[in-house]
Amino acid sequence: MVGNQTHVTEFILIGFSQSLQIRILLFILFLVFYASAILGNVFLFFIVLVSPRMHTPMYFFLCNLSFIDIGYSSNSLPKMMVDIFSRRRRISVTGCLAQINTGIFLGETECTLLAVMAYDRYIAICFPLYYTTIMNRRVCTKIIVILWVGNFLISTIPMILKPLVFCGENKVDHFVCEIIAILSLACGDISFYETTIFVLGLFTLLLPLVFIVVSYICIIYSVLTIRSVAGRSRAFSTCASHLTVIFMYYGATITVYMAPSDTFSSKHKYIALLYGTATPTLNPLIYSLRNSDIKDAFRKKFYFF
Numbered sequence: 001m002v003g004n005q006t007h008v009t010e011f012i013l014i015g016f017s018q019s020l021q022i023r024i025l026l027f028i029l030f031l032v033f034y035a036s037a038i039l040g041n042v043f044l045f046f047i048v049l050v051s052p053r054m055h056t057p058m059y060f061f062l063c064n065l066s067f068i069d070i071g072y073s074s075n076s077l078p079k080m081m082v083d084i085f086s087r088r089r090r091i092s093v094t095g096c097l098a099q100i101n102t103g104i105f106l107g108e109t110e111c112t113l114l115a116v117m118a119y120d121r122y123i124a125i126c127f128p129l130y131y132t133t134i135m136n137r138r139v140c141t142k143i144i145v146i147l148w149v150g151n152f153l154i155s156t157i158p159m160i161l162k163p164l165v166f167c168g169e170n171k172v173d174h175f176v177c178e179i180i181a182i183l184s185l186a187c188g189d190i191s192f193y194e195t196t197i198f199v200l201g202l203f204t205l206l207l208p209l210v211f212i213v214v215s216y217i218c219i220i221y222s223v224l225t226i227r228s229v230a231g232r233s234r235a236f237s238t239c240a241s242h243l244t245v246i247f248m249y250y251g252a253t254i255t256v257y258m259a260p261s262d263t264f265s266s267k268h269k270y271i272a273l274l275y276g277t278a279t280p281t282l283n284p285l286i287y288s289l290r291n292s293d294i295k296d297a298f299r300k301k302f303y304f305f
């Protein structure tokens with residue numbers, strides 16, 4: 001049945017079919033988001049690196065998060081900004097699969113790392129006396145190695161086990177290559193991939209989200225015992241801002257990857273902007289702007305030279 005269909009070697013991304021005004025607006029949005037993602041994350045990375053006082057698990061994890069966010073946004077945004085005004089929005093099948101694989105790998109690593117960071121805060125706030133014993137250097141290094149290697153393996157192995165082959169249609173209604181958008185264009189049986197995406201989603205999206213929510217509930221519970229009203233409200237507003245970004249990120253990814261919708265529709269590409277574009281920019285802001293250590297380090301490094 002597939003015998004007489006042509007073999008697809010490149011995709012055409014038709015996500016940007018809006019009017020010129022909307023495309024200009026999107027371009028400005030992408031540029032602002034990308035520039036602030038790079039600046040914010042490089043800044044955070046640098047500040048932690050040069051401040052010995054911040055060589056603690058929490059900031060090392062934050063550095064890893066910045067590293068992921070730089071890679072994650074560079075995986076898609078520069079190409080999107082080029083494509084938005086170009087006539088031929090083509091991408092080779094190999095390039096597309098590489099972009100998909102990188103996106104899944106970094107996305108999964110980010111989701112699981114956010115859960116580790118919530119756990120780290122939970123231990124620090126709820127068991128302050130045991131913190132340095134529980135989160136010692138060896139444990140942290142182990143966690144990070146397992147995260148990177150494990151996520152690399154589970155995002156790569158399915159693609160090696162059952163390589164995707166495309167035939168027939170090659171137009172993708174999306175801004176970038178995403179597995180969920182090109183899966184329906186693959187020939188042959190895609191049930192293996194549907195199952196894999198669901199199972200991976202369970203372990204890298206839903207489970208970490210539940211874990212994060214439980215950790216924050218414990219944190220909030222323990223914050224309630226803080227005597228001073230000012231301290232309590234500051235802790236609450238920090239938790240609230242973390243949880244806002246967390247819910248936005250996981251909510252958007254779960255909607256796209258795990259919601260039982262039968263086909264990929266064009267509303268998905270706008271939801272994808274939330275986790276693909278907004279989150280890498282918001283992470284450094286949310287995790288560092290409200291953080292007095294980072295403000296202090298910044299003042300020391302740049303004001304008092």
Ligand SMILES: *[C@@H]1O[C@H](CO)[C@@H](O)[C@H](O)[C@H]1NC(C)=O
Nearest residue numbers: 060061063064067140141144
């Ligand atoms: C990631 O975290 C580990 C363990 O805390 C740390 O040793 C390493 O330097 C971090 N790597 C990056 C790139 O931030």
